[in-house]
Amino acid sequence: MKNDVGSQLTMQLQQYFGRYGEITLKxxxxxxxxxxxxxxxxxxxITEPGVEEKTVNALLAPLVSHEFDxxxxxxxDxxxxxxxxxxxRIAIDILTIVDPVGKPAD
Structure with a gap:
């Protein structure tokens, strides 16, 4: 399993959206x-067939304040x-910043 930032985000986003869609780092x-x-x-x-728009919107709304590890x-951002x-299909852009006071990545 990759440990780079993009892979970590991809994995955590896939867990967040679960069975409602598939996330791909473009x-x-x-x-x-x-x-x-x-x-x-x-x-x-890419949302799964049959997933209602209101369900997707309910997942997307709190995403902006979701805590990623x-x-x-x-x-x-x-x-x-x-x-x-x-x-x-929904496009999601995420800006990650190197944490100047955090523990360096392995």
């Missing part, structure tokens, strides 16, 4: 500001892109 892009560095992760959630990093009601 790409990653380095990110930096004057004081911080990190990575922007681009995910796609990522070694040496923290989630700074989560963006869920709007979708058409009949679209089973």
């Amino acid at each position: 790409r990653e892009k380095p990110w930096a500001s004057i004081t911080f560095s990190g990575t922007r992760h681009y995910f796609e959630l 990522i070694s040496g990093h923290f989630v700074a 989560i963006l869920v892109h709007l979708r058409a009601p009949a679209d089973a």
Whole structure:
């Protein structure tokens, strides 16, 4: 099993969405500001057939405040892109930052 940040996020997102959909890491892009560095992760959630839109929305709403456990990093931002009601694909962007005071990743 991989221990990189993208793999950890993928695994935790899949646990979060469970049987309602499948999460895939589509790409990653380095990110930096004057004081911080990190990575922007681009995910796609494909909801399972028959899952109602209200169920998906109920899962997506609290995602922005979900606590992820990522070694040496923290989630700074989560963006869920709007979708058409009949679209089973949802784009989710997550910005992770290297934790300047946390324990380094193994």
